[in-house]
Amino acid sequence: MPNSSELSGACLSDILDNLDCTDLLHSLDGGVLLLDARCRIIFCNRWFIRHTGFKEAALLGRTLAELYPNQLPLPLQDAIETACHQRMGRILSYQLHKRLLPLQRRSPSGELRPLHQSILIKPLSQSDLTLIQCLDITNAVKREQHLRAGERILKLERKVLELIAQGDALDNVLNEICATVEQLIPDATTAIMLLDEEQELLSIKSAPSLPQALLDSERGLDLGNSATTCIRAVQMRALAITPDVHRDDGWQDRLALATQLNIAACWAQPIVAAFDEVVGVFSCYPQRAGSPSEHERQLLQRMAHLAAIALERHRRVERIRFLAMHDPLTGLPNRSLLNEHLGRNLRRAHREGNQFALMFIDLDGFKQINDFHGHDAGDDLLSVLAGRITGQLRGTDTCARIGGDEFVVMLETVHSADAAELVADKLLTCLSTPVQRGQQQLRVSASIGIALYPDDGSSADALLTRADDAMYQAKAEGKNRWYRIR
Amino acid sequence: MDLFNADEHDLIVELMNLGVGRAASALSQLVSDEVLLSVPRLEFISVPEAQRAFHDDLPPFLAGVMQNFEGFINGRAALLFPEARSLELVNAMIGEDLSADEISELEHETLAELGNILLNHCLATLANQLKQQVQTDIPLAFNISADELPGTLNLYQGDTENTLVMLVQIDFSLRNSALRGYLAFIIDLHSADTFVTALRAYLAELL
Amino acid sequence: MTHEPLSLLLVDDSRIARLSLKRQLESLGLSLELHEADSADSAEEQLQQHPVQVALIDFNMPGRDGLELAESLKQQYPQLRMALVTANIQDALAKRARELGMTFLPKPTTAEQLRAFIQQDL
Numbered sequence: 001m002p003n004s005s006e007l008s009g010a011c012l013s014d015i016l017d018n019l020d021c022t023d024l025l026h027s028l029d030g031g032v033l034l035l036d037a038r039c040r041i042i043f044c045n046r047w048f049i050r051h052t053g054f055k056e057a058a059l060l061g062r063t064l065a066e067l068y069p070n071q072l073p074l075p076l077q078d079a080i081e082t083a084c085h086q087r088m089g090r091i092l093s094y095q096l097h098k099r100l101l102p103l104q105r106r107s108p109s110g111e112l113r114p115l116h117q118s119i120l121i122k123p124l125s126q127s128d129l130t131l132i133q134c135l136d137i138t139n140a141v142k143r144e145q146h147l148r149a150g151e152r153i154l155k156l157e158r159k160v161l162e163l164i165a166q167g168d169a170l171d172n173v174l175n176e177i178c179a180t181v182e183q184l185i186p187d188a189t190t191a192i193m194l195l196d197e198e199q200e201l202l203s204i205k206s207a208p209s210l211p212q213a214l215l216d217s218e219r220g221l222d223l224g225n226s227a228t229t230c231i232r233a234v235q236m237r238a239l240a241i242t243p244d245v246h247r248d249d250g251w252q253d254r255l256a257l258a259t260q261l262n263i264a265a266c267w268a269q270p271i272v273a274a275f276d277e278v279v280g281v282f283s284c285y286p287q288r289a290g291s292p293s294e295h296e297r298q299l300l301q302r303m304a305h306l307a308a309i310a311l312e313r314h315r316r317v318e319r320i321r322f323l324a325m326h327d328p329l330t331g332l333p334n335r336s337l338l339n340e341h342l343g344r345n346l347r348r349a350h351r352e353g354n355q356f357a358l359m360f361i362d363l364d365g366f367k368q369i370n371d372f373h374g375h376d377a378g379d380d381l382l383s384v385l386a387g388r389i390t391g392q393l394r395g396t397d398t399c400a401r402i403g404g405d406e407f408v409v410m411l412e413t414v415h416s417a418d419a420a421e422l423v424a425d426k427l428l429t430c431l432s433t434p435v436q437r438g439q440q441q442l443r444v445s446a447s448i449g450i451a452l453y454p455d456d457g458s459s460a461d462a463l464l465t466r467a468d469d470a471m472y473q474a475k476a477e478g479k480n481r482w483y484r485i486r
Numbered sequence: 487m488d489l490f491n492a493d494e495h496d497l498i499v500e501l502m503n504l505g506v507g508r509a510a511s512a513l514s515q516l517v518s519d520e521v522l523l524s525v526p527r528l529e530f531i532s533v534p535e536a537q538r539a540f541h542d543d544l545p546p547f548l549a550g551v552m553q554n555f556e557g558f559i560n561g562r563a564a565l566l567f568p569e570a571r572s573l574e575l576v577n578a579m580i581g582e583d584l585s586a587d588e589i590s591e592l593e594h595e596t597l598a599e600l601g602n603i604l605l606n607h608c609l610a611t612l613a614n615q616l617k618q619q620v621q622t623d624i625p626l627a628f629n630i631s632a633d634e635l636p637g638t639l640n641l642y643q644g645d646t647e648n649t650l651v652m653l654v655q656i657d658f659s660l661r662n663s664a665l666r667g668y669l670a671f672i673i674d675l676h677s678a679d680t681f682v683t684a685l686r687a688y689l690a691e692l693l
Numbered sequence: 694m695t696h697e698p699l700s701l702l703l704v705d706d707s708r709i710a711r712l713s714l715k716r717q718l719e720s721l722g723l724s725l726e727l728h729e730a731d732s733a734d735s736a737e738e739q740l741q742q743h744p745v746q747v748a749l750i751d752f753n754m755p756g757r758d759g760l761e762l763a764e765s766l767k768q769q770y771p772q773l774r775m776a777l778v779t780a781n782i783q784d785a786l787a788k789r790a791r792e793l794g795m796t797f798l799p800k801p802t803t804a805e806q807l808r809a810f811i812q813q814d815l
Contacts, residue, residue, distance in 0.1 A: 087621035088610060088621070089602070089623045089625065091595060091599050092599065093592070095579075125621065140592055500780075508780070511783045520783055520785035520786070521783065524753070
């Protein structure tokens, strides 16, 4: 059998000559119309009849403008007239003309959807006829939208990653993530909820589009006794979908809220941090009932992942900051953090006219503990005593370890010198109480120097020096006592 | 090539100006933004000169739109851009700021329409003002290297001695996207007689 | 109505464009004194040499464009009446011309449009 290239030219042209052109036009997967010089349809193919719903007889002899009164976009009408009258060929592209002929096509699920099209208008050179070709480009439009959406996600993702890398505040980053999804899933509000440390309560951390009043009134969701979409997401460690809040038992006591906020559905994606730990939920509240598309699922996953990265980084930064500001043995603030607190308290006391107290504490006999019982014993003792000191203080007071056996206590406000002296007495008692360590009983005492703001100094340095000097005076006077220089 | 005298040359520039101005107006309505245009620079060259000019003056990779025309003049017209910038132009037209790597079929169509509008307006204005007729075919968008351009434009089709190339260089910018485009009209000189006669008739009324 | 001829300046880089404006103006049968310039710079020179009441200015010219010229003329000759005569018929351009107090005349002009503009406040 000869292959196509072996067919002689004459043979091919024979075949072409005998092709039934009308039949060919009818079999095309696209619309074909022939118009006369006055824009009237003199031929239309089957595709066109099928997609317009008009009978062939109703189409022939009419213009498109007559068939679609007031529905034909001006550029299309212009282009057709210019082609029929002035013989100018034209293309009308989808991207510049989102609506051309009002045609519809059935989607795979059977719904009628607008048929995306581009139109070619070709004046035929051997006659005064004009050929109109309508191309169904719905699939190309879908591919393009998919491509563009993918690119848009990448771009927004990059923006969020940049914020994270720049060390932007966590709230900003989480708000940006919410805003990103709201941009890509129109008519949906979003929220990021975090689990508390005990993994019991889920509360809103970021929700830039939800009204503040609502956020304030919303307490945390208790994991133990409700089964909202978000809690299911935490428990299943997977996307939880409520396609219609009105048909979900977990939403029954929140329906008024859902109505008020125009929430029809809820999609919740767990936020999973390192070591597979679920730390929160990314939730999306669309205004229309339904489940997320494949594309939306991916988006939720990616954004929850970004939130996890942001939270992880935030935690690490916090951890590093804690390590940089605290003594690793006792967990007490170190000298840097003490200086920070002291500076802040000085400004406040100055502003508000308060008094506050600084105590310099040095243990008596600590060196001997280390020498006789070893450094581990000394370390254990320090940890216990650190706990006892903080036990005597209010939450707003500070106790810092600033050297081997040296501590500084700052009482945030005191009404009188007596109040500070009372605390010093209590500290002396608790520090000199023996510490049981296995079979050993470890016992030290303390010398404390007190300085009061503003009476004993008005700067951080002056107060610390004054307290330090007072502590030496206490040592000199026999230890296990406090002293204040008058 | 001194087929046209200074006045005729000036008249063609002025008619191109009219055509491009109308095209810009049509485009600006489509994209709801102003299209900025430079004064067109016009040059008539022979086929061998055109081949050299394409090689020397044009960017190495081109995106373009080509359209056949016939009537008082016969030939092919093309709008050419640096390929790298064509997607930017399409994005500016449709108001997107994304940078997909490849031009898709939809963008090809959009570019084809851009060229279509520009070339139709130039040719129609030329014909209308000279009281002549011209018919254009549907546009075809392409991406090629500058060396392939003569082949794509069928520069050697027929009698190269009797083919004239009218090259129009024009700078335009849309939103924040500025670029230089080239309009090339490959005119069959057998038909150029009518063109010259029409130009002279127009000038005779003025001079 | 004045019997002094009206002094008019045509600014266009294209000789053909100036010619066709001139032919249309002549066809109006008005008493006009015409001056010509092929660029913004030569327009300013012309204005220094002759008193001019009306200027018809092309937009797209090499060097300074018609709007830049109009802006500078507006400062120097507040009484001068100006029209932007251009093939660039975009609304945005027309708007900028009107902001400068110019009349916008799309090319190709018609004799009647020119008459309406010239006789506006005679």
